[in-house]
Amino acid sequence: MTTARRIRGVTKETRWPWGAVRDPKHLFLEQSRIRLQPPMSPMPGDAPGRTDVQTITSWSVPVVWEGTFDPVLLDSLYQAKNLTIAATVFAVGKYIRFLKKFLETMEQHFFTGFNVHVFVFTDQPNKVPQVKMASGRQNNQFCHQPKTRQPPMLPMPGDAPGRTDVQTMTSWSVPVVWEGTFDPVLLDSLYQAKNLTIAATVFAVGKYIRFLKKFLETMEQHFFTGFNVHVFVFTDQPNEVPKVKMASGRQRTVKTVPTLNRWQDISASRMLLVLTLIEEELRDYADFIFCLDVDSEFHGRWGTESLGDLVGVLHPGYYKSDRSGFPYERRPISKAYMAPEEGDFYYCGGAFGGNLQEVERFCQTCSINFWDDRIKGIEAAWQEESHLNRYMWINKPSKVLSPEYLWQDFLARNPEIHLIRFSGIVKNYAEIRPNV
Known part of the structure; x- marks a missing residue:
């Protein structure tokens, strides 16, 4: 595997093995690069032994009591290391x-x-x-002091000019961002002094490659214009990635992944690939990352008002609904399970982001939970979106974006939607997905 170097304005291709997604233990260990070092020396038997207590677990590891080990022998084995x-x-x-x-x-x-x-x-x-x-x-x-997050977040500069027709603050006192609740000129001027780099990921696998050109073209027009942006395109058709001219300070890297037969596997594996991207490439230079669906287009500004430690987007189909109507995973056996009394909002899986540390933790947790479900032979109701909603119920986002940031083109535009910034296009799922 080769990794990208930061060369502005250049499109690069990196070939990544996707791995056997049906082998969750192998995939998670391979992607996370978990190693146990140094190798453990075995316990040197029950010496002199105990019969009055449990000395071995049901999974065949020792329960250590006085009288179940030889300290001199053990120390001699480990001191050599x-x-x-x-x-x-x-x-x-x-x-x-x-x-x-x-x-x-x-x-x-x-x-x-x-x-x-x-x-x-x-x-x-x-x-x-x-x-x-x-x-x-x-x-x-x-x-011992409170941990400082990097990069430090700038406060939202007030409700300018303000909104009274929508919820602009969550119950845990973080902003819900709508058109009219921020000053874009002031925000950009504050953040431009920090010389930020924003990473973005998009997956264009199978027939979804047809949406990539419009996605990239409109992204160049509206997504963090005037800032350093690095777009990572994951695809099984690298030769079909369109050549879209990018402004100074903006670049694109193509990463090749194998074709999969189930769109659910594509969706689930996205978390692991984003996790690996953060661990292996982004730590040294990127400040924030957003993960976006390819079957979407930008229509208006998406910029510094969206930055936060962990950022969720309100689902356009449910932002007016009561919690009882949210399509959470309702089976207690699943790691994505939400009880009837749980939940704040219903967030969409097609757009989320934050700083590297928080998104890394989010992707790691959701990947583990997804594979735990897979081992039990179940799949959450809406795959990664279900796990995302569970995670964001427990780990509250530091900023919530209104449905302006991922509308659906088949929905009528409600009066409170003053501007559509990013939207999912109308499509025939039966035709573009490898399975329905």
């Missing part, structure tokens, strides 16, 4: 009073004879006691 053991402890507020005894007894009993690095997180670094540590052992202090 020159291991370093890290430990964390939080001593915040009045809990600082317990730290001295903790560190003193830790020095006497915790992995004695091994390299140990203790990290003390505290709001009172001057009160951390000085405890003598043996050779190969150390501690560091960290001032």
